[in-house]
Amino acid sequence: MATRRRDIELRWLYPGRTKRTWRIPWGLAKRIPWIVVPPKPPKPPPPDDTFPPGDRVGLNLGCPAIDVRGLAPLNLGVTACYAVRPTRRTYIVLNSILVVRLPxxxxxxxxAVSIAQSIDAWGATFDLSLCDPEQLELLKPNANGPREIEVTLNGYVWTAIVEAYNSRKEFVAGGVSISGRSRTALLAGPYAPARTKVAPLQRTAAQLVGEELASTGYTADYDTVDWVVPADAWYYDNTTPLDAISRIAEASGAVVQSDPEELTLRIRPRYPTSPWDWPDTTPDAVLQDDIVTSVNLQVVSQPLFDAVVVTGETAGKGVTVRVKRNGEAGTLYAPQVSHPLTNTAAVGAEHGRNILGDRGEQASVDLTFPLFPAPLAAGETGRVLPLDLVEVQASEGTWHGQCTAVRFDARTDGKALVIEQTITLERHYSDAD
Structure with a gap:
């Protein structure tokens, strides 16, 4: 029993050996296949957020800075301009009127006082109602000519000559009213004599204007294109100095305006700034619709001219200029114009620019609002004169227009003195806003 157990143990300790044969095949290896792995497609960009992050907000600072003491508004775009404009629930105006005889x-x-002026006339017209009819004797003409007066409305000054009066007598009421024009009327008929002239020497247009005012006490503010006029090219017959100056201004498409206070004539382009440049031009006045008490609009339509021919009239001394709006075809011509002082391409081009300014869809807008005295507070508008560029901030958006006429009215409304101005703005829909 012991021997058998040992045999079993030996077999477990020394297992039998088994022969195994291994064969490894030898031969040419297969070619490694060429595999091009395409790049992984990029991840699509995340969708744009409705609102950019706070450090990447583009600011459209489209509003002019508002000069309000202690306030620094952040004006963002046209809509925000209207929203953040300085508004007041109440506007208080202490109106004042003063009329004196000069000197x-x-x-x-x-x-009551009414003063009206437009770009189509060189001067303003005046109508005044006298409280004391006996003061009419103080304003009648004397040996030196018509009487001169000075009118001051809320600090703004005008001067005029008294040319006519009207006396009304009634059982209960009555009164005396006087009328007149700017003092520059003394350069026109019937006060100034008509003359005949030929300029024998070469002169500039500004020099020709200065010669018309020599020894008159009047001056000229010449603010338009100047050019050389050849000898003998400027002449006229039976013409007053003011009419001659107006004729010189017409050659470049300019107009003549009387300074409200001084003895000065202003010669300026009919369009100091072309309508297509109004939105990018600093306005002469800003008007908010909060202070406007009356609005009247009349649509005016003109063909959309993009070219015009301006020519001289004197053989050998004039030029012919074709003026075309930049960036346009130049195929729809405005009626041709001619002038004896179209002597250079520069004056012809300026005349043509003013002609092409009056084109397209337009509107004549009358706006009535108080005449605020200077210095002006936020939201207030002072005196506006013809040729001023006005920016109107309205609820429907901001737009620009050039003042073509203005009327100032001062009257007694019960016990209060009311002073208003009504301006007529030429608004362009085709070329401006």
């Missing part, structure tokens, strides 16, 4: 400054009592 002794004798006070004249009036209860």
């Amino acid at each position: 002794d400054r004798l006070p004249i009592e009036v209860d």
Whole structure:
């Protein structure tokens, strides 16, 4: 029993050996296949957020800085311009009126004043109602000519000559009213004599204007294109100095305006800034619709001219200029114009620019609002004159227009003195806004 157990143990300790044969095949290896793995497609970009992150906000600072003490508004675009504009629930105006006779400054009592001026006339017209009819004797002409007066409305000054009066007598009511024009009327008929002239020497247009005002006490503010006029090219017959100056201004498409206060004539282009440049031009006045008490609009349509021919009239001294709007075909011509002083391409081009400014869809907009005295506070508008560029901030958006006429009215409304101005703006839909 012991021997058998040992045999078993030996077999477990020394297992039997088994022969195995291994064969490894030898031969040419297969070619490694060429595999091009395409790049992984990029991940699509994340969708744009409705609102950019706070450090990447583009600011459209489209509004002019508002000069309000202690306030630094952040104006963002046209809509925000209207939203953040300085508005007030109440506007208080302390109106004042003063009329004196010149040069002794004798006070004249009036209860109503109306002053009107437009770009189509060189001067303003005046109508005044006298409180005391006996003061009419103080304003009648004397040996030196018509009487001169000075009118001040809320600090703004005008001067005029008294040319006519009207006396009304009624059982209960009555009164005396006087009328006149700007003092530059003394350069026109019937006060200034008509003359005949030929300029024998070469002169510039500004020099020709200066010669018309020599020894008159009047000056010229010449603010338009100037050019050389050849000898003997400028002549006229039976013409007053003011009419001659107006004729010189017409050659470049300019107009003549009287300074409200001084003895000065202003010669300026009919369009100091072309309508297509109005939105990018600093305006002369800003008007908010909060202070407007009356609006009247009349649509005006003109063909969309893009070219015009301007020519001279004197053989050998004139030129012919074809003026075309930049960037346009130049195929729809405005009626041809001619002038004896179209002597250079520069004056012809300026005349043509002013002609092409009056084109396309337009509107004549009358706006009535108070005449705020200077210095102006936020949201207030002072005196506006013809040729001023006005920016109107309205609820429907901001737009620009050039003042073509203005009327100032001062009257007694019960016990209060009311002073308003009504301006007529030429608004362009085709070329501006």
